[in-house]
Amino acid sequence: MAGIVIKPRARILHGHDWVFSSEVLKVFGNPVDGDVISLKDGKDHLIGSAIYNSKSQIVARRFSRRRQDLDQDFFRRRIAQASEYRDRRNIDAKLRRVVWSESDGLPGVIIDRYGNDFVLQTLTLAMDMRKDLIVDAIEHVFCRATPKAFGAALQSFCIIERNDAPIRKAEGLELRSGVLRGTSSQITIEVEGVELEVDFLRGHKTGLYLDQKHNYGIVSHYARDRRVLDCFTNQGAFALTCARAGATEVIGIEENSDNISAAKRNAARNELKVDWLQQDVFQFLRGAEKAGAQYDLIILDPPSFTRTRSGLRDALRGYRELHMRAFKLLSKDGLLATFSCSHHVDHGAFLQAITDALVDARRSARRLRRFEQPPDHPILPTIPETEYFRGFLLEMMPGR
Helix, strand or coil, X not given: CCEEEECCCCHHHHCCCEEEHXXXXXXXXXXXXXXXXXXXXXXXXXXXXXXXXXXXXXXXXXXXXXXXXXXXXXXXXXXXXXXXXXXXXXXXXXXEEEEXXXXXXXXXXXXXXXXXXXXXXXXXXXXXHCHHHHHHHHHHHHHHCCHHHHHHHHHHCEEEEEECCHHHXXXXXXXXXXXXXXXXCCEEEEECCEEEEXXXXXXXXXXXXHHHCCHHHHHXXXXXXXXXXXXXXXXXXXXXXXXXXXXXXXXXXXXXXXXXXXXXXXXXXXXXXXXXXXXXXXXXXXXXXXXXXXXXXXXXXXCCCCXXXXXXXXXXXXXXXXXXXXXXXXEEEEEEEXXXXXXXXXXXXXXXXXXXXXXXXXXXXXXXXXXXXXXXXXXXCCEHHHCCCEEEEEEEECCC
16 A cells, blocks of 8 residues: 655644645655555554545545555444444434544545435545445445334435535535435424524535534523624524524624525514625624614624634634624623634634724623534544634623
């Protein structure tokens, strides 16, 4: 097997699973991009098997500490292990992230489950080249191996490809989406008593924010008798669960017209009243401040502000302004639920941006709780990149 020799201080020798181009001491055996390769240290000791891509900054991603090939049995075993882990965590079997990339030993593979529909992303070259094996493994683990779990619904089994994530470009991969197996149809799911449509081919990410599923109920718990502003509402999940919980007024702000249309359909389906505004959130907040508007609960759930470390400074500047403007609009005992899905903005940096914004807005706040990734998006301490999601619930304090 071809492979690479790792430099002495490479991070993979300290628990990580990635090898960057700057950490390669020598390449042997002429590996081809997409190959499975051996990883060795300077003493010729095997430290694992990895997928290889010379065109990526991350030239190798380890998936096993032993000599291992990416065959059908491997994919069936890893996917089954990932599913069993989530079963032990008592996560809804029909609405969960089944595979979360390196966290489940499948670098670049994401699988989300919505009932009998599975959405697949293959974000690394080697995994994309073996997409058919992964699809067969999904069908075997969830359909053939447990046919009673599907019963008459077996015919509706579907696997959708959502490989339109820009991160694929770093691996030299094209962007595409479509149906890989079965027949796709728009479905509805229920979250906190609210029915939400899921469009697998056009919805954000894999159709819905599964990483927020458990937070809709937490945040809406505080919405009764409050004026709620849901910024970056996407398809309206926070806004609608707050309206159902008894908010006196709910406004949802979203710049994307397709998302606004979906949010309106969701509101009509659930017979809930929300005022939807298609507008840039920053522009809305500036206008609301000038108009003297005030809210009792503001939700900030923006898309990632940066996908690269080089964009960190601009992202922090954006977070600071966003929070400052939100703080100015909150009532004296108002609440702010704020989230970040920018991996490069770590916990400390995000909290500092919020702290700076409080100073700018001349407000004081108490932290009521921290939001973290749900257990179906597990975090590996040795691979910080598996953690991307964080948030806080803050309560305003009287001026001092």
